[in-house]
Structure formats: C-alpha cells, structure tokens
Amino acid sequence: MSDTREFKTNLTLYLKARVPFISIRSAERSRVLEIFREVAASLSNAPIFVHTLSQGTKELLTNRSANEDRSVVGAIDFASQQISQRQNLSFILTEVADIEDDTPFARQLQDTVMLAAEHGGVVIVVTTKPVWGQLQRLGMSLTLSSPTEDEMREIIHEQIEAYRSQLPIEWDESDEKQAAAILTGISRIEAENIIATLLATGGIKKADLVELMHAKDRIFADISGIERVQVRGAELNVGGLGGLKSWLDRERPLLTADLRERGIRPPRGVLLVGVPGCGKSLSAKAIAHNWSLPLYRLDLSTIHGQYLGQSEGRLKDALSTADHVSPCVLWIDEIEKGLAGATQGANDGGTSTRLVGQFLYWLQEARARVFVVATANDVSKLPPELLRRGRFDELFFVDLPTPEERKEIINIYAMRGLKQELPSALMQELVEASDGFAGSDLESAVREVVKEAYLHGDNAVTSDLFRRSFQNVVPLSKTSPEQIENIRAWGRERAVPASGIPIGGTEIQVRPRRTVLA
Template structure:
C-alpha cells in the first residue's frame, strides 16, 4: 500500500468513527482536499470547506453556504451548524495561531467539543504543530510527498496528455529515473517541472539533467547546507584508479529502484589519508561526473552555544539534504566537526552529534551520496569507522609515479594549453618524489604564472626544474606524520589508487637501488 493509499484509508476510518478533531499536516492543500473529496463522496456525508478566497462552500458541489471569508466567521458558522445537524464535517484550511494556548485555539476547542456532542468532525489542514490540549481532542495525520511509484504515475499522466502533440524521447527507464529524482517534491512541484520541460515543445534524453537539478531551485533558500557550484571542465582527477572503478560500479545503483532486492542505494564513502592528495577534489568530481548537485555540510557552523542547539541545526541540515536528494553531500574534514565524542568538555554535545549523524546515515532512505573527508585520522570517532556506516573507506595516499605523471599532464594542459615533452615529464616525475597532488598543482602554477606574466616563450625545462626543486613537500617536512597516517590506513582502509598503501615510496626505493 502506498503512503497516499494508507493516508486515505486511515482518514476514512477516522471520519467513519466521527473523530471530532483531525489535524492534517501537509503543505499540499489541493492534494489533501482532493482526497477529502473522494472520502466524503464515499461516506455520503455533508462536508464543508472554508478558504479565505471563497468563504465556506460544500466540498463536493462547490456551492456557497456562508459568504463570510474570515476564519472567525467560519468557526462561528461551524458552531451553528454542529448545533443543528448530525454527521457534519467542516474543513478549515487557513486557521492560524493554534500552536499554543491562545484565544483562537480555545475558541476552536469549544467548537470541537460541540462537534463531539453531535457526531461532527473538524478537520484542520496545517503545516504547523497544534496546541496539545486541542490535539488530544482528536487524531493527527501526515500526508507525505508522493512516493516514487506515485511520482511515476504523475509523470506519465502529464506526458501522456502531450504525446500526440510533442516528440517525447523518454522511455520507461527514463520515466523511472525522473520519478526517483523527483521523489520528495510535491505533486504540483513535479507537474510544474514537467510543464517547464514541455514548454520547449519536446522532451529529450538531455532534459534528464534539468530534472536532476530541479530540486536545487525549489529548495535553494532552505538553510543548513551550502550549494557548491562545480565546473566539470576543470575537475579532472589524476590517479585514484581504485576509487574511480568503485564509483563507476556504484553510480547506476544511486537512481535504480532497489526495493524488490531489499537493499538501499549507495550511502557514500569516507576518504582518509595524506593532506593535499585530492580528497576534496574527488567530492566535486563525483558530483560533476554523476550529473548531481553538490552540497557542502560544514559541521563547524553547526555548533551553537545553547543546549540542544547544535543537535537541532544538524537535524535541519540533514533534513534539507533529504529534500534535495538525489545529490552529493560533501562533509570536509569531518573529524573536526565531530571531535571530542566521548569526552566531557562539551557536555556530551559531540557524542550526541555523532549519534544523530550515524542514525541518519544508516536509516535515511533518501538518495544522498555522502563524501566525507578526513586528514587527522586519530580524531575520528570509532563509531564512524564501523562497517555498514559508509559503503567503503578509502585511503588516499601520496600519488605513485604513474599518477604524478597523469596529474602533471592535467595541470600543464589546463594552464599552458600544451603538452610537456615526454622526457621533461619523466624528469618532473622524478623531481616530484613525495609530492602530494596539491604540491604538484602548486609547482605547475608557478610555471603558468611566469608564462602569463612574461609570455609562453619563457617556459623552459629549466623553469620547470626550478619550480619543482624550490618546493618542499609535507612528506619531507613531516615524514613521521605521513608514515603514521599510512600505518593506520593499511589496517583499516582500501587504497584509493588501487595499489598497496605506500607503493609510491617502495617503487622509488627499488628504482634507486637498481640505479645504485
């Protein structure tokens, strides 16, 4: 049974039982009224509905029964009608100021008591909580956004109406991908997105990209996470063959319907390792390659000064991520935001944040692919590393000679717009022993700066040598730190390069022994 069918069945039981007060939490008023119209027609009982634009009318026939458009007037009219007739249902769509003990809430409670005496029902459609005493007089319901199956039906209904008029290239698989992408938005939002595509006079395979980014515009003003704009043209990641192969395998599963198999979509990866080796760049590249919007969750901004504030902010941020799914959620240096778990210095806030994040990571069914990065592995909470949290834990090591060659070629092609001679490239690979990806970028950047300031003719082999030899990498300033990180990774992580951790250093040592 779908969520909508279950909602409709429960609402029918409530009205048959003549529950005096029913609060329906939903932002889709028209969809709720449509369901109420079906239920009221089946029960063959009078149903009135009040709106600020039309006053009080019969729900089925739309005949006016009270021209007073104010909420107070509608509540007073309902009170009169409950005193005169049985089995009446009154729907209020614009009631405000009933979240707390207010005169409006008490006035409505009086009417509900009168409805209870005469087998009547008051239904309130709202997006806010209801005063406890009023809510205890009845029952509450929540109408969730359309499920994937329901969204598929909405998409097909809208497309089928135009198939004879416009060329529509989408097949069944495309429609299902669109339904997975739009799951979580309201029906009217989905209809607006499809209508926008149809306004072009045709729907093509390429329009799927527009569907994937539609939620980004709908939820653009929701706080909690930051939208990151990525340019795919500048996001080539050198090396990391093992990580890339794993991602290629997992990508189709992110939007596939896996419910019959009883498994959930990919949840994400935790990237740990040597600083400056492409962990953050990988998050951007994944979003660009998969055609998904990228959002960044900065855990350092989550912490508040009041008790419970940090937890509330994290909950809102993760809820926002669920709404904008499918997407990639990038959590940079996650150890800094969750550091201190298990200690008492922060009153247990860090421990609660870890628990809340892990619960969401394990239980949320939204198609959010998390890419978390960490440099200081000693500060990672042990709970975060348990199998089943992330789909995989990758260790990003210093690039091997082959990876350095690829990275240098990418940066030189991008900045100088020309290929480096093979012999010079071999020399740069040798000079860059122990360089991280960021070190290689910095060295090439010096050459590009000189080319921009003094002209491309100054780019010589000597300029490359000087730029590379003047840079001192972290592996030489803090070798103990690098080896400590590697020792941790060997026992706990999968090498992102596809080669054993520390292979770059071993290859260099072996080559030097041969040359000696």
C-alpha cells in the same frame, strides 16, 4: 499499498469513527483537499466544510458559500455554532497559526474540538508544523508525504501520454521510471509544472532527463540548511585514485535503479580519509560532475546554535533538504570538525553526541538517493560509530600520490595552464624531485610556472624554471613526517587504498561493496 492510498484509508476510518480532531501534516493543500473530496463522496451523510483565507468557509463538494467571514477566528466561531446545532459536521481549517504551543488561539480551537466530541463533529487542521500536545491528544494525526516513486511515475505517465499523438515523445517506460526516481521528493503540482514546461518546448527528448535534475534543483535553490556548489567541469580532472574511480563506476547505475525487489538500498556514500591536500575535496566535485548530479555542501561546524535543541533542529532541516533535492551528491568536508565534540568530551550538554547520533541514524535509515562524500584529515577525531559497517558503503584512504600518479597530476596541470605536455626527460626528473608531494603541492609548483608564462610569455618557461619551482615547495611529508606516518598506519588497518595500490606494494583489487539490506 502506496502512501496516498494508506492516507486515504486512514482518513476515511477517522471520519467514520468521528474522531473529533485530525491534524494533517502536509505542504500540499490542494492534494489534501482532492483526497477529501474523494472521501466525502463516499460519506454522503457527513457534510464537510473547508475554510481558506481567500474564500471563507465553503461546502467542500458543492463549493457553496457557508460563511463569508474569511478570518480563521471567524471560521472557528462558525464551526462551533454549527456543531452545537447539528450532528456529524466536519470542518477543515487550511491556514491556521499559533497552534504549536499553549496560545489563546490553541485554547479556542481546543474548546471547539471538545464541543465536536459531544456532537459527533470533526475538526481537521492542515498544517506543516507540530500541534500543541494537549490539543493533539484529543484526536489523531496523519501525514501526507510527497508522492512515492510509483505515484510519481503515474503522474508523469498521465502528463505525457495525452501528447504522444501530438508531440515527439522519446521517453519509454524505463525513462519514465528514471524520471520518477529523479522527481521523487517534490509535490505533485511541482512535478506537473516541470513536465508541462518540457512539453512546452515542443516535445520530450532523452536528454531532458538531465534537465529534470536542474529543474528540481531550482525549486530548492533558496532553501537553507545546505549550500549549492557550482561545479565547473573543466577543473575537475582528478589524477590517480584508480581504486576509488573503479568503485564509483560500478556503483553509479545503482543510484537511480529501482532496487526494492532486491531488498537493498541505493549507494549511500563514501568516507575519504587520508593525507591533507591529496584530492579528497576535489573528488566530491568530480563525482557530482561525472554523475551529472547537483552538488550540495553541508558544513557541520556552522550548524551549532546557542540554544538547547537548536543545533539538532538545524541538522534535521539540512538533512531533510538533502532528501528533498535528491538525487544529489552531499559533500561534507572535514567531517571530524563538526562531530569532534562527541569523542573529546566537549562540555556542550551532550549536543555533539546527539548530533552524531542524529546524523548516523539518517545515514543508515534514510532511503532518498543522496550520495554522501565525507572527507576527513584528522582521523583521531572521528567518532568510532562513524566507521562501523552500514554507515558508509566504503571507507577509502587517500595517500600521497605514487610516481605514476604524480606524473598524471603534473600532466593535468601542465596541460590546463600551458596547453602542452612536458618532455619525457623533464617529466621523469620532476616526478623524482616531487617524492613526498601531495596533489596540492604539485598544483602549487606547476601554478608558479604558469604564472611566469602569463607574465612573461610562454618562452619564459624553461626546464630550469620547473626545477626551481619544484625545489621551492616544502611538502607536509618533510615538515611533519610523523603526522603522515600516523595517518598511513591508521589507513593500512582500516581503509581501502583509493589508488588501488597499497603503500609499498602493487596494485590490488578493491574489496566487494558492503551490501546493506533495506
């Protein structure tokens, strides 16, 4: 049974039982009232009135004005008067405020609800916020979630089916399913507006599926909690990491597939640990670009607040936003910095521990198509719970690039900045000279050559210039070899090599994906 049908069934039962107070959590007022009209038609002996600030109080089915006082207080007074005089009346308040805590208005509403309990009346509140505990305990609560994937497919089908004989519509059943998967998380009216905008262009093409992601992204562009990252494809060619790339190619079709019948969830994400400067953060951007998905960044270090519960609330809002903008890639850079307090015994009243628990619960239980790419440099600060099976789909170790990977990385930056490949002999010399270099070290060395080419012309680029530029780089593997070896030792025991090649070994196969039952 779909969420909407379940909501409608429970609402009908509560109205028949004359539960004196019903709170409905939803941001879709028009959709809630539409369901109420359907229910009211089957309960002809129970009049239902609805109040809005723009129109006052009206009878729901006939739209007849019952009280012209548009204020919420006036609506409460009118409801109290009518309930005390007549039996089985129901009043819907769509724009209430100040009912989260013990306020004078919440007390007034409580008095009206107690009066309704004596006369068979019902007071319904439609809100997006919690309700004061003493008031809520007088009745029941319902939540009308955004349309499910199946409901969204019905909405899309209804929108475009009427135009198939008038406009070129390229979408078939599988395209409608994919469109529903993309738009899940937004309201019915938002989905209808997006489809109507596509139809206004004169038809719907296969390529419009990508436009759906952009349209959905624009809806949530100003929502706080996570930061939208603009991805420029020309800068996202990642060298090496063959094992990671193969794994991602295999997982990509599963992100938007309907896997419910198989009992598994969509890919949840990867944790990339390893040597600093070897392409972990760049990989997050490359995944979003290659998968044609919006990229959002969650900075855990900025969500900590000074008041009790503030940090947890900020994290909850951020993760909820990620669920709504799905399908997307959520990039969490240096995740150990935001969660380190839980492993170091931070004197923060247990906030860090609660944040870890909240994040891990979302990571394991949420079903939205959010692919998490988390990166970490200091593996000693990672909470042990983060590494347990069932959290991330895979844990990859990003090591210093191999000779073949260094060659590929140097060539990428040379082609980007100089528009030409290097001679084979020079390339081999640079590969040997860059032993122990991270990807960022290679980029830095080639960038110095590109600067000289810009300042003095391409003729200034010589083999000696390349040699000097590479000799001037002192990599982390030379300044802190113990740190690198400790990271490598950790990776050998706990992670899959992102390059597909073990340290000092030959190419291996990535182990099978960790399948997690839904």
